[in-house]
Amino acid sequence: MFEEQQLRSYLTFDRPSWSRLRNSVPLTLTEGELQGLRGINEAISLEEVRDTYLPLSRLVNLYVKSRQDRRKVTGEFLGHSHKIPFFIGIAGSVAVGKSTTARILQALLDRWSEHPKVALVTTDGFLYPNAELKKRDIMHRKGFPESYDVRTLIKFMADVKAGQRQVKAPVYSHVTYDIMPNQHRVVDQPDILILEGLNVLQANPTDDAGVRRFVSDYLDFSIYVDAEIEQLEQWYIQRFLTFRKGAFSDPNSYFNHYANLNDEEAVRVAREIWRSINLVNLKDNILHTRNKADLILHKGASHRMEQVLLRH
Template sequence: MSKLESRYLNDLVVKVRQELSRDNPVIIGISGNIAVGKTTFAKKIVSVLDKEFSDKSINLVCTDSFLYTNKYLKENYIFNRKGFPESYDSALINDFINSVTSHQRVKVPVYSHKINDISEVKNTINKPDIIVIEGLITLRKPLNDLISISIFLEADEEDVFEWYQNRCYDSINYVSANYENFNNNIYNIWVEVDKLNYQKNIEPTRNYADNILIFNDVHELVDVKDQLVNQGGINHAVCN
């Protein structure tokens, strides 16, 4: 962990401690491009918070869990739009929001990256003190209305594509003889689906993050841009 990252996480602990004085749970939202490192960084935050607030209930939620099942996406001819706003179950998201804000227990599906689909496992969120939410739609409405502290992760596009490519290698078995075709398919999906979704639906939410965290090609935090604009408080995202 770099000195900058350690300092940022320490500052985050201070912010969380301040927010814990409020009635509602503290909700940290993390967004950014696909494969930029949202899940890894979210887990780091949870680990730090677990140590600092051992008496508090802390949950990690990935917005992939709000995706429709692959079966539903295929039946409704939007499987190739997976990750776009229309591929998420808005009723499930609203139920999650209503449960959290009314301090009720809610069960959230768990997305499995092994099968790239919603699994049969459920994650129970029961009156948490702190929730870390990470994913593509975290800073979009309606989830953004929940966020107490918002973070956007960023890196050079070439680096993000390489990380994306490596993720594909790890998750899909391919025959070495079809290596070129496999790479071409990855690139085409990146350009036609993921890059398009990022430019249209994810990158615009960058402007509404409290902090933009910039990483280099080895996932080291190298810069933090502070975008707090409301004196004495957090700048909540207002993005459709």
């Protein structure tokens, strides 16, 4: 859980007290829309959206409006201005539900009139292609800091932040477990950009000039989605079992060889992958970035949000 020193840096809210901060903002997301946003094995309800994500969307909206007002003043002073997107970073462990958090937040922020254009990009697209990972002999380290093309990621963020048009981001396939050749996600001057991934709050390796660059340098607001390690392991195993019956059965799936495992074998394999790869990455590279986040969403069982910590 959280250390006392870390807690002193944050205001701490239980679920009821955080929920009240939505300040009567109406829930416009429907059950049908939420169905398309849920992740694997994440039974997130409209009640969860109302109690957790509506207050969060209201908070972000206030931050964005404040930034827009400051930019307007600066523009009046200089006699010109240009659109600068508000960057939100969402970090956390494998299987914690970062992607679902990002999709729900995007859907809610889209509904605010002050910023109707909200883009979502994952850092999976900035992993090196498998061929490059194999060349560097780090295929087994996919998701670790050295497996990302940080230079391309930083350039992407800098270009979007500078207001450039039609900025391209690589696309990653969770079926082939690789970057998709000649496919891109185009980001065109959004009001808000949500960047989701394991490495969002990490320090990156130094570049060729010996400079250490941080993705977080470009963020205006950062979120860490958190849960106890034992819970994360269980969610990972549950997700693996679900994929075994679904995505892994696709002949094109990189993990198709797992599709015919029985339940006992699948649990054993999933637990080994979690403990030898994902748990190591969590402890060595991800968990210590939690105290860099502006806001921490702490989950309990069934992905239900139990506690929210907001930096002073």
